[in-house]
Amino acid sequence: MKNMTQPNTIHYELNAGVFNWELAPGKTIEAWGFNQQVPGPVLKARRGDTLVVKVKNNLDEPTLVHWHGIRLPASMDGTGEMQKPIAPGEEFEYRFVVPDAGTFWYHSHANETVQMERGMYGALVVTDEQDPATDGERVFLVDDMKLSADHSFTKPGWFIPRMVERHDGREGNTLLLNGKELPILDMAAGQTERWRFINAASARYFVLHLGGREFRIIGTDGGLLESPRTVTEALIIPGERLDIVAGPFEAGELFSIESLPYNRKTFVKAKRQSFGMIQVGEPKPSVAFIPDTLRKIMPLALPDATVTRKVKFSVEASLKNGMDFLVNNDMHVNDKPVRVGELQVWEVSNASGMDHPFHLHGFFFQVIEENGKAPGFLAWKDTYNLPPKSTVKIAWLPDNRPGIWMYHCHILEHHEAGMMANFEVIDGTTSPVETTQTSGHHCHR
Ligand code: C2O
Numbered sequence: 032m033k034n035m036t037q038p039n040t041i042h043y044e045l046n047a048g049v050f051n052w053e054l055a056p057g058k059t060i061e062a063w064g065f066n067q068q069v070p071g072p073v074l075k076a077r078r079g080d081t082l083v084v085k086v087k088n089n090l091d092e093p094t095l096v097h098w099h100g101i102r103l104p105a106s107m108d109g110t111g112e113m114q115k116p117i118a119p120g121e122e123f124e125y126r127f128v129v130p131d132a133g134t135f136w137y138h139s140h141a142n143e144t145v146q147m148e149r150g151m152y153g154a155l156v157v158t159d160e161q162d163p164a165t166d167g168e169r170v171f172l173v174d175d176m177k178l179s180a181d182h183s184f185t186k187p188g189w190f191i192p193r194m195v196e197r198h199d200g201r202e203g204n205t206l207l208l209n210g211k212e213l214p215i216l217d218m219a220a221g222q223t224e225r226w227r228f229i230n231a232a233s234a235r236y237f238v239l240h241l242g243g244r245e246f247r248i249i250g251t252d253g254g255l256l257e258s259p260r261t262v263t264e265a266l267i268i269p270g271e272r273l274d275i276v277a278g279p280f281e282a283g284e285l286f287s288i289e290s291l292p293y294n295r296k297t298f299v300k301a302k303r304q305s306f307g308m309i310q311v312g313e314p315k316p317s318v319a320f321i322p323d324t325l326r327k328i329m330p331l332a333l334p335d336a337t338v339t340r341k342v343k344f345s346v347e348a349s350l351k352n353g354m355d356f357l358v359n360n361d362m363h364v365n366d367k368p369v370r371v372g373e374l375q376v377w378e379v380s381n382a383s384g385m386d387h388p389f390h391l392h393g394f395f396f397q398v399i400e401e402n403g404k405a406p407g408f409l410a411w412k413d414t415y416n417l418p419p420k421s422t423v424k425i426a427w428l429p430d431n432r433p434g435i436w437m438y439h440c441h442i443l444e445h446h447e448a449g450m451m452a453n454f455e456v457i458d459g460t461t462s463p464v465e466t467t468q469t470s471g472h473h474c475h476r
Pocket residue numbers: 097099138140270390392439441
């Protein structure tokens with residue numbers, strides 16, 4: 032019998048490949064994904080376990096797998112900076128401890144605007160004894176695909192549509208919940224479930240709405256909040272996770288898991304759209320108990336902490352590309368190193384006229400100030416929305432995991448177009464690796 036408190040080593044195999052995937056009856060696409068399914072399998076572990084994931088690449092092009100939100104060693108982060116891409120026919124073994132409980136995900140980190148778009152992502156759920164008791168759990172990966180009438184993937188050919196896609200990011204006409212179009216899901220009346228949402232879309236902002244019903248937010252990127260927050264809607268930006276408690280509902284209820292429109296100042300305007308339906312059946316007994324205090328989060332810094340770095344996202348017209356997506360006025364940037372143990376207080380601003388989801392690899396941060404105001408509650412984040420002309424102050428601590436890390440906009444088209452930076456975490460005794468690469472060739476591909 033397994034000792035419940037001892038960490039385990041858990042082995043998984045992910046085979047990246049091309050296969051037919053049915054989104055809806057009669058609607059089959061040629062997907063790229065893991066283990067012949069979209070999303071890939073849900074990987075599960077308990078906090079403290081070691082995950083060993085063998086990734087085999089059966090695609091015709093190289094790939095990498097990034098473990099979004101996991102505080103792992105830089106060499107396991109799945110970026111082109113730290114790892115040679117896995118060539119067609121080859122395999123790579125990722126091995127790391129999962130130190131935090133929460134909702135995480137894995138996705139391709141090579142040629143993402145193609146590989147992720149076609150389905151190369153999945154959830155990674157890490158549980159813990161501290162998790163509140165619920166009657167069940169579901170993972171919901173939200174995505175969209177842009178398909179032509181014959182269900183093949185399309186990229187715009189003409190200049191104007193191409194520029195719209197570069198500017199807005201690709202939003203698709205086919206809305207997916209766990210790889211299916213408008214699934215109808217059953218749930219028992221009287222029960223309370225934990226739903227783990229992950230926004231895996233390239234660019235779509237998802238405003239979770241359950242037809243006006245209240246739900247409780249209990250967690251986000253880096254695990255539980257301090258206390259549940261009761262709402263009727265919640266924004267989930269690309270890359271972000273949101274854990275909610277849903278229910279209890281009454282027998283016979285039928286409602287949508289939908290997204291309300293969010294205006295992120297794109298050319299194409301968002302609409303209210305349904306991603307799936309919940310059909311509430313006969314009642315079942317409940318054991319759920321959601322305490323008012325979920326955990327304690329220690330603040331990392333005060334709102335007036337001295338800024339150690341400024342990061343500015345902006346968008347500029349360009350003769351060559353139509354539009355450039357910039358970090359500190361440059362594309363595919365090599366940012367200055369940080370030292371292990373030195374508290375980072377970054378002022379992250381968005382000088383552009385549209386929203387960008389800021390994502391930091393490998394470390395959680397706390398937002399300590401937003402547009403001059405202290406935030407209403409504490410949370411551990413790795414992905415945070417920057418509305419137009421906004422400024423946030425984030426605090427994070429580089430622990431002893433030296434190597435090259437990165438931050439970028441999680442709208443995949445913006446990341447690809449330059450809105451990203453690498454930086455090194457140095458252990459305080461060594462000097463930084465030469466960063467002589469010129470911008471451009473040293474990016475995320
Ligand atoms: Cu989920 Cu580099 O990102």
